[in-house]
Amino acid sequence: MATALAAALTGTGLTLAVAPAAHAAASDHVAKLPFTTFSALAVDNVHQRVFLADARVGSSSNNGQIAVYTFAGERISTITTAYHVSGLALSADANTLYVGERTRILSYDTTTLAAKSGPTAPTDNCGREVVVVGGKPYYTSQYTDNLTQCATATSYVDDITNGYWQRTGWNDSGKLLLEGGPNDTFLMGQALNASASNPFISVFDGSGATPVRHATRRFADAGGAGALNLKDAAVSPDGTKVALADATAGTRLLNTDDLSDAAEGYPPLPEGAAASSVAFSGDGKYIARGASATGSTPDLLVQPADPGDATAPLEFVFEGSQDGDRVAPRGMEWSADGSRLFAVTTNAAGNQFWLHIIQPPAVQYDVRLGETFTHSPAQAVAGEPLSVRGRLEYDGPAPAEPMKVRATRTDANGTHDLGTFTVRADGAYTVLDEPDLVGDATYTVSYLGDLTHRPATDVTHTVSVGKAASSISLTAPEEASMRTGVHITGTFSAQGRALPERAVLKVERTDRQGTGTLSSVTVGADGTFTIDDIPRTRRETTYKVSWPGDELHQGSSASAEVYVTR
Template sequence: MNIAHRPGRLAATALAVALAGTGLSVAVAPVASAAASDVVAKLPISSYSAMAVDSVHQRVYVADRHVGSTYYTGTVVVYSFAGDRVSTISTDHYVSGLALSPDSSTLYVGERTALQEFSTTTYQPVAAVAIGADYCGRDLVSSSGRVYMTSPVALSASGCDTARTELDDVADGAYARTGWNDYGLLKLAAGPGDRMLMGQPRNADATDPYLAVFDTSGSTLVRGAERRFAASDGTGALNLKDMAFSVDGGKVAVADASYGTRLLNTSDLSDASVGYPALPAGAVSSAVAYSGDGKYLARGAAATGSTPDLLLSPADPSDATPPLEFVFEGSLDGDRVAPRGLEWTADGSRLFAVTTNATGNQYWLHVIQPPAAQYATRFSESLTHSPSQAVAGEPLALHGTLAYDGPTPTEPLKVSATRTDANGTHDLGTATVASDGTFTVLDEPDLVGDATYTVSFLGDLTHLPAKDVATTLTVAKAPTSITLTAPAEASQATGVQITGTFTAQGKALAQPATLSVERTDKLGSGALTSVTVAADGTFTIKDLPRERKDVTYTVSWPGDDLHEGSSASATVYVTK
């Protein structure tokens, strides 16, 4: 058995961001982190059909889809809530849908030619109802004491996407057609209050597919709200991957691979007045599921690299608490959340996520326990900094404190920081909060003038966001200096030679400094040939004085956008 336990798993591998011109670095980490645990089991299946969660017996059922041939057998693997595999249910034909009875005593398994019923305590078959055969796979839900299922009518797997699909039901051991049907592999989702959703995936025979709500309280299905999504020019059509009722039944969340996460009013399927934030750039929506306690919405996606594949957000879309993010990348996790691969326990204490690799032939089961409470956080009133004077091109450290209520986090909290100057706002990455609440943000300002540093803690599922703390500093030009070494006395015959050193702090000069040289004697002042500073900062001035007695040489540099100017003088007594 392949099970990995990873408490406190965070969203992404931290990336080091080097500060230009210094040896300093800060770590870039996920926007949100939390004390969630993630247990991972490698599933012994090569395709995925459905998942059902039995909160009464604490079991998770995952079905291998494996459609395409009448000779294929079926597999349903059974896991505990701890991620341990406890049993395997085998069927004569491939399994293409799962559902549980309201009391969780019976697991309904959709086979190619039958609806099988299994005991959820012995995992043995207890009944079977013959139904119409299919090559494509079914969807199953249990609602109002009936089992509703889709029955695609296709002669081979190649015709599944555009197959005419019937909506059937089974009640008291009797199978019947409801009369509802359409093209494509129709999807079903049950909800509270005798409601059921039916959604049509986009296909060649359904370029503007629909979503519909049904009343399942009677012996006849009654369709309520229905909606298609394409605009008059054909754009915006639904690309359905998953759908879920909110716990109170008043809203419907839809995973739309083209749009993202849609939030609709159940009554008429209109857009809710407040929706959920967009998924991260590059993430394609694949699954949605509300927690049984009504606190969270889980949103699954297909994404690459460090882009999150799973976000756990507050179910209330007006709650701006940042989501807990998970990245699945590699042979230990899978690469993305499988379509319809999310289910919660009835009490919301666990989320089960099925992930798959990019080619869709390996699968993993994740058991995720989000934190149960959120605690207040707050910054100290102000930020301090060192050194006391911020200088362009030199390291700057900002120090602060984040206080938090509740237990000590199992993973260090992280704050994010930005610098805003005349060139805009710059992301400084994140800094880790120490066990005493202190943190240090490192920067190297590259522009002279006012710079406002803002530090944020965006919160997570354990901690509420803190009010930002900010400070405005005046970034000064870096100082420069010139030192001269000159003889006390020289002659007109041999000339004067002066050596010197030019030093510039802060950011290195783009080009070697060119210094101006001025000579002052009893005839007045005049410019001599300028000198270029060598790579080691040294330079040499040679001159044949035109007059005797005191001659003063002044060397100067005017400065640039990031550096102050400087000058130095030396007086030499000149003889004949």
């Protein structure tokens, strides 16, 4: 697989690309799932196991499978059920795995994987969501005669109380997503469908006998634009933020208390990537944003959960027959300590699935930007190339790919982004610019950091930018007569930025009768000009040609002496 601007991770076709720094190390173990469908993922942090369920919804003749993996990606068991399964959730103590089967809610001992007794539940043909809140499982139930009706069929939210299922009273059209949060709360989100053109997201308190809805929100404006296209949801470990994977709008970050937009959100996903999954790490440090993208466009970004942290994300491109092509909806969960991200990918056809176990770097190292700069040329000139050279030092392992710094120039017209510049292996870098104003130009160099290296303290370097030089050269005869006149040719040039108009040159003649101004001459497009004059007296006559300069260019002049005869 091509690895332009990326580092290929050992043993897989996974490409790890980063912006702006391409050297953050991350290990990635990949397991091919024994499924042609996928419905749910649950992570048991106590026993370090990962449970994944297929879907195979629709027919009562379809059995189900739950594949069980270690945190290292080794499959240790496969649980087979009589009917299709969908939706997985763990009890708070991780001793019980709840599984949404077609006609009941199954439960398994997570140590022995032995089945426990499970109550019957309303028949589900479309696939359940399962979440454990307040010590009991909540789950969705959807019954249809045909799978084509699942998109709009009514979904009911049920629970298990005292060993029996009961309706909570909450229901709506289409798929309903359930996602657990801290303090006995959970999210309920509605999928966009023909019967729900303006879907909702709501926060529920599940601590009591029946769930109580708190904040709720719909997103479409009066014209119907901006509706939620929900693929996944996550609650931050401290319960203050909700992140939504919106296939249309990208990653939405909301305040949990009222579901208003957070003061600062995450940058957009790469162009061409549609959000499919989202997950906060258990320690609250990171957020993973999964997407559906093609080609070299990243399918997964792992970055600081704090949107105000400018540290560059790790960007993963899933592309190939051994890795899948995109992150599956609802396909990501973290370990509780944030040391591992479990991500399910699928191919373009959606009939093959892979489990990626990604370990972002646990240690960040310091980076220092030296405060000693040089620049060339020594006298910077407006409109001409300028090189500003500096040096970067870093702790920790050598990067696999070159690091990059970002630079800006601040002058009388404000601050201008100059882009990123590659750091050489010896730590040296060169910022290239072409200042366009006379006066002080202050260059600020930043290193934003990545998941391996911390951001560095910005450094600055001020350069005094002067006017560009101009020059005039003259070619004149040594001798001429008053009868035939004087013919002078010349060339004018100005360095730096091109003149907005052709230069107009002042011409003066000095002879025995004094100094006078002749008609001005305009420089041609090729920089040449001519002067023709009939002298008024004999002997030495001096012709001086000058240009006063402008805001960006110095003035210049040249003189030629001609001996005039009768």
